[in-house]
Amino acid sequence: MPKDLYKKISEILDGRQLSISGITRELKNEGYDEHRLFLTGYLRALKDMDKLVEIEVPPSKIYRLMDDSDETSEDVYSLLCDHLKQLDSDYRVPVGIYIAFNLFERPVFRQELKLIGFSEKQIQNQMDDFANIVQESTDTNLKKYRSDITRINIPSGDRAYEIKSDDEYIIQMSNEILIELMKEFVDVKGLVPKTKQTKLSF
Template identity: 40%
Template sequence: MPENLHSSINQILEGKQLSISAITRELKEIGVNEHRLVMTGYLRALRDMKILDEVNIPPSKVYKMIDGKEDHPQADVYALIAREIKHFDQNVGLPLTVYVITSILDRPVFKEELLKMGFTSKNISDYLSRPGHMIRESRNENIREYISGITKIIIPPADPAYEADLMSSDIIKDANCLLVKMLRLSLDMSGLTPRTKRTTIADFG
């Protein structure tokens, strides 16, 4: 069982309540693959420790954070984008990611960073070979300075960097949605949103 399982569950349950199957599915999306029976026991243990609330919504049970028990570790921008970009059309995933990450970091994004967010070298080269692509390789004169200033990950000395180029209004609209979702996942929203809302079991997966 991964050491960060508890933190991963906290992140998934931030501001919502989910069934065991939905939690297991979302964990798998971020690379944590645990059997449903294992997750059942683990979630019930968290319930017994008063870390999670268990709510009976027939035919399932759903889990949510107990007020005041949230653990809010510093969010990793790469992990947040990698998780949320999957919900957008794959044809806009790369330019959307480049636009958002360069806006956040106020510099071009390096290939190594894009790989960390789930893209491959082939994804990048294939996209750049298409007509009308919306990103370009950066010719920023401060590229070497940016590389030396990045300490969170290792950027190869000759790593190419990319920046947005002629973003469409649809990409900008998607970027706003993505940034709002990332902000919600990064902040402590407890006490600011309704405790309950009208839901059906379909909302919980």
């Protein structure tokens, strides 16, 4: 293994994020012909050492450099992914869109839904099932929103979604998720009765 492999990977990922295939290709262009299996393990080791951030974009894994904000806060998409798993799978996409739409104050891009852990099939199926609640956005500012997002890469022309109408059940589930998220960052021990239910009941 070349001694300066980490340095070269850092240079390749400076200001962007790439899949394992993309990193392998860039390394070959620089004269580093590393076996894919070795590189996969090496990248995961760098992730475990908090040198890189690993992002799930099924079926791929995307890597980017760790920055200062990563040291103090967990990736919002990973947090949503973890908590949405508590819900009935039939409601995860619309609830995810509802939370992100209100949190980011803009339509939610398809790429962001993938980062939350949804597959193309899940997104399409639940968009069809909840067409009366969620719709594809026709916001004229979508191009500007894409350019304003600097933490992740949004593909040019990536579709976005927004809330079409409020649904009481979707709002209730979204509020439960947001409360659970808040509890991760706010210490409520000694304030919540020990007999109080703390799990989602959906």
